Amino acid sequence: MNGLFSVLIFIAGLLLGSFFNVCIYRIPREQSIVFPPSHCPSCSKQLSWLDLIPVFSWLFLRARCRYCKSRISFQYPMVELFCGLIFLFLYIIHGISGTFLTYAILCSVLVIATAIDIEHQIIPNGLVLTGTIAGVILVLTGFSVSWKDALIGMLIGGGTYLLVALLSQLVLRKEGMGGGDIKLMGMIGLMIGWRLTVLSILLSIYAGGIIGGLLLLFRVKKRGDAMPYGPFIAIGTIVSIFFGNELIQWYLQTIF
Numbered sequence: 649m650n651g652l653f654s655v656l657i658f659i660a661g662l663l664l665g666s667f668f669n670v671c672i673y674r675i676p677r678e679q680s681i682v683f684p685p686s687h688c689p690s691c692s693k694q695l696s697w698l699d700l701i702p703v704f705s706w707l708f709l710r711a712r713c714r715y716c717k718s719r720i721s722f723q724y725p726m727v728e729l730f731c732g733l734i735f736l737f738l739y740i741i742h743g744i745s746g747t748f749l750t751y752a753i754l755c756s757v758l759v760i761a762t763a764i765d766i767e768h769q770i771i772p773n774g775l776v777l778t779g780t781i782a783g784v785i786l787v788l789t790g791f792s793v794s795w796k797d798a799l800i801g802m803l804i805g806g807g808t809y810l811l812v813a814l815l816s817q818l819v820l821r822k823e824g825m826g827g828g829d830i831k832l833m834g835m836i837g838l839m840i841g842w843r844l845t846v847l848s849i850l851l852s853i854y855a856g857g858i859i860g861g862l863l864l865l866f867r868v869k870k871r872g873d874a875m876p877y878g879p880f881i882a883i884g885t886i887v888s889i890f891f892g893n894e895l896i897q898w899y900l901q902t903i904f
């Protein structure tokens with residue numbers, strides 16, 4: 649690990665986070681993610697580089713557009729900072745390696761999917777497809793898990809949630825799991841292999857139960873409200889890739 653390189657990776661994460669904010673806004677609105685250049689969604693004024701410095705612009709402008717003074721969501725600096733930190737930690741743990749590249753791409757897809765799912769209750773097919781193609785290339789070029797591990801991971805990931813969806817359709821007569829969640833989990837399995845996939849599924853179910861329960865308890869959500877599941881998949885997966893091997897080892901030692 650190299651100090652200067654750590655700073656560069658952190659800055660790259662911040663800048664990519666800034667681009668992901670554009671994706672989060674534009675993909676569900678079916679707009680191009682490259683053209684036109686960034687503009688304020690309220691007054692349509694094109695933004696200068698001074699308005700686009702990750703985290704700092706938001707702080708200096710006190711969360712308001714420089715031109716029309718409309719509020720800029722807290723989501724913008726949060727996504728930027730989160731990506732900067734995730735990239736930095738992945739680099740500290742894995743160095744520049746195939747694993748770093750795989751997890752960085754995976755986390756990027758998860759951040760975008762989470763923010764879109766919270767706002768629109770969808771996980772865009774194009775986003776998951778892009779991640780899947782990247783995952784296949786990484787597996788075939790030997791930068792990620794073995795192809796067998798990837799294939800089993802994809803079947804377990806997608807298959808488990810497909811089963812949950814079918815069962816809740818049959819037994820509860822309601823949609824328990826959306827198609828987007830099933831495809832996203834399949835893509836994750838492909839990228840992290842079957843062991844971490846099993847853990848990720850368990851953790852996402854726990855996260856959904858705990859956080860969902862708290863949201864009901866504090867009346868943020870009512871019973872019967874749509875609850876996006878993508879964020880829980882993202883939490884389970886990010887915890888798995890950072891602490892998965894330790895958690896699995898601890899679990900096996902405790903049980904046996």
Ligand SMILES: [Zn+2]
Pocket residue numbers: 688689690691692693713714715716717718
């Ligand atoms: Zn504006």
